[in-house]
Amino acid sequence: MARRPxxxxxxxxxxxxxxxxxxxxxxxxxxxxxxxxTMWLALQRSGWQPELAADxxxxxLGIDPDSVRCDIQAWLAHFREAGE
Numbered sequence: 787m788a789r790r791p792x793x794x795x796x797x798x799x800x801x802x803x804x805x806x807x808x809x810x811x812x813x814x815x816x817x818x819x820x821x822x823x824t825m826w827l828a829l830q831r832s833g834w835q836p837e838l839a840a841d842x843x844x845x846x847l848g849i850d851p852d853s854v855r856c857d858i859q860a861w862l863a864h865f866r867e868a869g870e
Contacts, residue, residue: 794809794810794811795807795808795809795810796808796810797826799823799827803820803823804817804818804819804820804823805817805818805822805823805826806818807826807865816865821857822861824843825839825843825857825858825861828840828842828843829858836855836858836859836862837855839858840852840854840855840857840858841854843858
């Protein structure tokens with residue numbers, strides 16, 4: 787299921803390659819390493835479709851899409867639980 791991020795969430799890829807997510811509503815900041823940045827960018831390109839994002843990443847890295855899907859689902863669950 788596609789689910790766009792909260793409209794109050796801003797995202798910026800920093801010069802060091804890390805993604806910074808900021809909730810304007812809560813003021814919370816999350817900094818994601820290269821793996822999280824890759825997932826965020828793939829989700830954006832896929833219209834926030836986790837399955838398509840996983841396929842894109844798996845194709846690029848030459849790995850099993852099922853393992854990437856698990857990683858994306860866990861990453862998204864982390865943010866849902868945090869209320870972001």
